[in-house]
Amino acid sequence: MAKINIKIEGVAYQVEEGLTILEAARECGYEIPSLCSFNHGECSLASCRVCLVEATGARGLVASCVYPVAEGMEIKISSPKAAAARRLSVELLLSNHSMNCQQCEKNGHCELLYVAQITGAREGKFLGAKTPVSYDDLTPSLVRDTSKCILCGRCVARCQNAHGTGILGFEKRGFSTIVAPAAERSFSETPCILCGQCVSVCPTGALSEKSEIEKVDAAMLAGKHVVVQTAPAVRAALGEEFGLPIGTAVTGKMVAALKRLGFAKVYDTNFAADLTIMEEANELLGRIKNDGVLPMITSCSPGWVNYAEYYYGDQLDHLSSCKSPHQMQGAIIKSYYAEKNNIDPKDIFVVSIMPCTAKKFEKERPEMECEGLRDVDAVLTTRELAKLIKRSGINFNKLPDEEFDQDIMGEYTGAGVIFGATGGVMEAALRTAYFALTGKEHEAIKFEAVRGMDGLKEAEININGNVIKVAIASGMKNAKVLMDQIRDGKSPYTFIEIMGCPGGCINGGGQPYVKPMFLPNEDTNILDTFKQKRAQALYSEDERQTLRQSHNNTQIQALYKEFLGEPNSHKAHELLHTHYHSRERFPEK
Ligand code: SF4
Ligand code: SF4
Ligand code: SF4
Ligand code: FES
Structure with a gap:
């Protein structure tokens, strides 16, 4: 140029x-x-x-x-x-803003307040009528409050660019203009996948996640046995809330903070990521051997599952029946862990710390329970965890590095860690499928072809002379390309990974906000590179692990031996698998 x-x-x-x-x-x-x-x-x-x-x-x-x-x-x-x-x-x-900053989820991250501060703007200079407010908190994931909306349009653009679904738009005219789903419906009455991408770009508190911090407080106060688990992507971004550079992995400090917050046990969802791979890889091999429905598609992103149910209700038999890892872990905590520790499962309260707002919805699905007990009781985003830590007075950066609780579900492999980046589930599954088909570990361990931040990737994997074609999509605009091929009977793939958020969970809608104006120490092009930096934090953790293939996790082996039997067994199906159903996009109001 x-x-x-x-x-x-x-x-x-x-x-x-x-x-x-x-x-x-x-x-x-x-x-x-x-x-x-x-x-x-x-x-x-x-x-x-x-x-x-x-x-x-x-x-x-x-x-x-x-x-x-x-x-x-x-x-x-x-x-x-x-x-x-x-x-x-x-x-x-x-002058057209509610200004209830004290109760606002964005307080501390609000770009409007920041701009007001640096321009010297004063509130209350122009008093008069305000645009009538539209408020929606009917889903378990999101809150929309137009009293804080500045009509910037970022959410409208993000939803359209990421998913092509255009859930949000400008409604009404002139002074009455608001940003909302068509006809001012609730998110719950639209095919919104609850991914929270719109929340992550909103400069104000007009869009936010629905907080569940109070639920966790109540469980602690009630004396419940509160067990926490953290998704892989959380450790790659939590440090940003405490001023650390993007891409700093804070696994040890995060565990130390959770222990100080009073959780009875601190587990890593990576354990269940390994479990998911055992179930999913075996399901895939079963489908290949028995002429089952192919391509098989991963099911660990609830944003993607929502999209599939709304837009491809006729193709749901392509989805793996595996629950997502945190739901599996919740089910195992309330069964195997409860039994081993002689605790009544009714007294256990499972909290998942996730990079994702859609997981708040997922855990409420009627299918996500066993014997009348919810698998997971509360989901907090990475941002909510940061709030909990700040509220408690913990000096995060001074914490020592500590380890996850090691008993019965403390071990995890590098394959589990990389779940957080686009292509990670595919790579983890390939490591195990390769072993299952050849009896040998894949020598290079890494499957480079499935890595990278492209929204749509494909690769050919040669296993014992059999070439398997795989594809990876993140963001529903990209998923649509693969799903239309399937619907037209033209998909060349055997296995597909799909993640709701562009770049995968490291860029989930519950992750710390990446707002250049608050990041003076980062490169000016940080919006181009933050996903790679967070993903790299996970790939580095994978490389540091002694065990890097899910099937080598000895505690997973013990879980099968002592409790589940074998992958895809009857008991495994009861606890770890689910089903999907087609959903109406715009139900009658
Ligand atoms: S969006 Fe910003 S200015 Fe508005 S109430 Fe929230 S913190 Fe205050
Ligand atoms: S949550 Fe996702 S799908 Fe729903 S409006 Fe926001 S960006 Fe669009
Ligand atoms: S991003 Fe937030 S402030 Fe901007 S239009 Fe959307 S809801 Fe309003
Ligand atoms: S007019 Fe809004 S940033 Fe330029």
Whole structure:
């Protein structure tokens, strides 16, 4: 790209042609306030006007998030005129805002408050009518509160870009405009997959996860035996909440924090990830041997399962019947663990710490129980765990590294760890399937072809001369490509991994917010690289493990020997498998 000459605040710079003023300024070390613009134009409605600057060649002030730089342009960011205009824009946003910051889930991460602070905007300057509020907390996963919405459109763009489903849009006109599902339905009356991608980009508290911290507090107070488990992706991102660089794995500190928070046992969902692989790889081999329905598709992402039930209700027999790992672990805690420790399962309360808002919904599904007991009782996101830790006064960064409880379900392999990144479940399953088919471990251990952050990947795996074609998709826009092939009878694949969120769980809707304005120590292009950095944290942990294939987990072997029998046994089916059903996309109100 050709370079052009510009001046910012009188200082000469050379920047790439074609950049917006905001992008060029960022390259030159300036951060112009912005709200509606996000992620290299993923959303650029230019609706908030908090990025106004003066620029030669333009008439009046321009929105720097959309206005391109030009040869010889002189830009003034801090002129009194530009600063006053930005302040006024923020004050107008505040005038139509509920401002109940103390109760707001976004407090501490709110971009509107941050921009108000740096522009010197004052609340209450323009008093008057406010847009009527629309509120929705009917799903177990999400809360939508338009009293905090600034109509930036980021959520609308993210939902469409990730999934192509367009659940959210602008409703009504003029001063009454709100962002909501069509006809102002609740998320529960739409095919929203509850992934929380919209929450992760919302600059304010207009979209948030439905917190279950109070449920956990109540169980602790009631004297329940509260067991916690953490998904692999949590350790790759939790440190960001405590100022650590993106990609810092904090496994040991996370365990130490959970122990100090008073959980009776601290387990890793990786144990059940290994268990999932045992069940899933055997299910796949069974389907291959017995001419079963192929391709088989993974089922550990509840966002993906929701999508399949809404959009491909006629193809559900392709999904593995395996429950997701945290549901399996919950079922094993309330059966095997309860029996071993002589605890009444009714007194056990299982908490899952997940990168995902859809798992809050999943654990409420009627199928996710055994003998009248829920597998999992509460799901907290990574962000909610950070809140719990901060609330308790624990100095996270000073914690020592501690180990998960080791008894009966403390062991895990590298295969379990990599579940958190797109391609990870596939790789873990291939490690075990390779062993099952050849009686030997795959020499390289890694299956490089299934790694990487592309939304759609395919690979050919040669096992004993048999070539298996596999595919991996994350984000439902990509899943649709593979599902349409299946529906048309043209799928060349044997096994497919699908994850709801782009990049997999490391980019789940419950992970810490990645907002460049709050990350002064990160690269300016962090939105391009944060998924790779988090994934790398998991791949490094895989490499540090002595055991790297699920079938070599000795506690999993013991679980089968003492309790489940063998993979896909009757008991395993009772506890670890489930079924799916087609769901209406827009049910009658
Ligand atoms: S969105 Fe921000 S400004 Fe609005 S109530 Fe929440 S914390 Fe306060
Ligand atoms: S939760 Fe996911 S599917 Fe639902 S509106 Fe948000 S981005 Fe779209
Ligand atoms: S809900 Fe959030 S992301 Fe969506 S338009 Fe409102 S403020 Fe923007
Ligand atoms: S960030 Fe430029 S108009 Fe909103």
